[in-house]
Amino acid sequence: MRRWNGWGDESKDYPVKAGILGLLKQLIGVGTAPSDISLAEIVAQVPASHLPHHELISTDPELRIRHARGQSFADLVATRSGELGQIPDGVAFPQSSQAVRELIDWASANNLSLIPYGGGTSVAGHINPVAGERPILTVSLAKLNRLLEINPTARLARFGAGIKGPDLEAQLRAVGFTLGHFPQSFELSTLGGWIATRSSGQQSLGFGRIEQLWAGGRVETPQGSLELAPFPASAAGPDLREMLLGSEGRYGIITEATVRIRPIPELDVVHAIFFASWEQAQTAARTIAQANLPLGMLRLSTPTETITNLALAGHERAIGLLEGFLKLRGVGSEKCMLLVGFIGSQAQVQLSRQAVLSLARQHGGVHIGQSFGKAWQTGRFRAPYLRNRLWELGYGVDTVETATTWENVTPLLHSLEHSLRNGLAAEHEQVHVFTHLSHFYPTGSSIYTTYAFRLGNDAQATLARWQALKTAASQAIVTAGGTISHQHGVGLDHRPYLEAEKGRLGIGALQQLGQHFDPQGLLNPAKLYEDGQ
């Protein structure tokens, strides 16, 4: 069964390696385990539902708790402490577009707020109910999760939007295809959620972001249905798909989605290359990203992240040997690890690998083969599990991310890390901060920064620490000219920073579209932009 107060299935767990715990103790001090509330205690506090009866809706208290929060750090504090605030009055499980249509009409007639719910994996507050006068109905797409149609000639597949990553891939792989969309939340997140939040998979360099993968489908809005044809391309005015991508449930509920699929690549391998300094590594990685090679992914860690990852890996003796070897090649304490993914035919991968290694060598890169790449492939979805365990050991871990153009990547990264490293200086608390560039483009890169800090003495104190860090990081991002999110979306948490990049006029355009599709403001209030004008 899925954890109600943390990431993943209860049957899955990954212990914290001694090396990483030692590193945290050394860098930020000993953590103190918090006392978490039990599910039974929290269920006992659930208030009565304000919803009228409806056959598709459950008002079961535990179910309402389980759909009340996503996976942001604030959500973790809330579920661990029991201070959940507003929870939904019920959860509906429609099984068809038609049922969603009817629920929206019923919500309109009964003056309810509706929150579309995919995998509940948002880390920006997308599915959190906000207190207001209307009863709140969470609409889970969990039962709208079937493969509806597959068109191998045009390489298109249509799914119920509530399908989860592994189910989607399993159905495609059974017939030789893949979507290739693997965000870190892959195990639990859904196709509809990816679209509504403009998700980016770890191999977006090879397979494309969800914007490139989503071809069309069905959206139910309070003003009617949209059926978007999966044209390969069109010049017929602004693209309606692009208005729904990132609309975060405010314009409609995506019920069915047609995606662009491709045959499973012959090869999908990841190689590691080490560099002696960030400057060399970043220049090499940028040059590789700009070489128009058909790569699967690029991922470049700063020196601090490289050290942290080596500690996370365990295998101390093997790591020691590696470090000795690198040192002989001139790669020492400032070493940076670049992972390069190759997908495609044998011949294509061979050609791309030659080109990449040649470019890397020009910047002092030392090729280490596939072992780190294989370890990354095995562990690519595990980081959120680690957060559960570290919480129980008294440590908070969260991530922030942005994207910017190449000349601004290192300055923004330094400013962002500085803001976090000093974010708890007033409390004389240390923060362990490290970064990788995870999504590469010819014109720039995403920046993904992880930070770890000690939990406070109680939930309020912990939340205050997190809020101070989140605010400092968000301000650093917008001040340095980054987007407030490259892959997590806006939700509640990033909303205050959106105007910095969209402008007042741009925010107004988003609001205006909301007025058009949802004049009563029923859908996911307060997310993405402020309600009202």
Next chain:
Amino acid sequence: MRRWNGWGDESKDYPVKAGILGLLKQLIGVGTAPSDISLAEIVAQVPASHLPHHELISTDPELRIRHARGQSFADLVATRSGELGQIPDGVAFPQSSQAVRELIDWASANNLSLIPYGGGTSVAGHINPVAGERPILTVSLAKLNRLLEINPTARLARFGAGIKGPDLEAQLRAVGFTLGHFPQSFELSTLGGWIATRSSGQQSLGFGRIEQLWAGGRVETPQGSLELAPFPASAAGPDLREMLLGSEGRYGIITEATVRIRPIPELDVVHAIFFASWEQAQTAARTIAQANLPLGMLRLSTPTETITNLALAGHERAIGLLEGFLKLRGVGSEKCMLLVGFIGSQAQVQLSRQAVLSLARQHGGVHIGQSFGKAWQTGRFRAPYLRNRLWELGYGVDTVETATTWENVTPLLHSLEHSLRNGLAAEHEQVHVFTHLSHFYPTGSSIYTTYAFRLGNDAQATLARWQALKTAASQAIVTAGGTISHQHGVGLDHRPYLEAEKGRLGIGALQQLGQHFDPQGLLNPAKLYEDGQ
């Protein structure tokens, strides 16, 4: 000097080869040369301007005539016959975003309509004034045409949006870069026009459509300015760029545009492969497009277009030898020519060529080397010049285009060609129709159909013939589920067919955005969608 009543510069002309004239005579009959009006005659008829005085505006009659129409077939009839209908009251030539801003404010205060004008190359009525109560000011971006900034690290360049294709490429090529956007209108069309109409270049397979190339910039709207940062990607809500792409001047005037550039590729070559039948050729071309190879372009002609192109090429003796050679290889009268463009490094091109030729051979493809590819590269922008000359010989030529998913490509193509071939049956006139697939995607293709017919006895009769054909073709496209435009945009001519793909709710969203950015409805009225709600 630029032709006022047809395509291109007056100094450029390409004679009609005897072969193509013979083919037209044989297939649709002898044409009768029309009697065209002179520029002096038409200038003498220009009515007085209704504009108040403004230092940036000229009300010179000839200038107004030269900015009154684009390059659609209806525009050609209008300028050749003198029956222009509404013309602008004046033309403004702002030299900065600030000047555009002030012109918009001035137009708002004086209750004028504004038509943004790039290269005047629209083939869908985008820049044609529509009669109404307000005086009409055409705003030419011709003087907003400079390279403003180049960022080689992030591979971005910012230009005034009125820059024309050759000027843009010349400035980039001088420093080793290219944009790679080459629509057939390249010689005259502008960066801002490409964005406003969602243009697609002939090598979009390799370089991307304008949607992928446009990173950000400045847009002046009646409600204020938008400055869009050139993030490499973002998940921060719906993308404002995508609301402007294809907005056809209705939401604002794009004044400055930052584009994604890349180094000039080491190789840029085009090979020809012939197939014995459409079925084999289409399957081979689809398979190649779906093989995830880094190609520059694909272009596949139907048997009729292949024969027409061979006639256009001249060189009858060489063509005869080619046909003999193909016949020996089993490729006869139903032959189809596929052009495959390769861009990239020597090694990459070699690998891609091997892969393409291997796939082609599996479908009976016969490789003919680069001679047809070189001819195509030389003549790629010449087709519109040919239209001028054929008009003078009594023939009308126009094109329609769409895109659809692969399983629907051949059925739609047949239905479209059938509608045109029989479009003048009531008059017992023949229409010569041929098609190529010009833009390939893994999920589908564009379809580009050319049709030739004899001009009527006068302008009204000619226009009626064209209107009958255009209507039949547009209806065939939407009935068969194609987009009403893959690369030309909506304008006036495709507006009646837009609802078929956007739905009433989708059209309403476009109107709503217009209300937001331009509540008075000053900008380019009647284009893209109907005014008012």
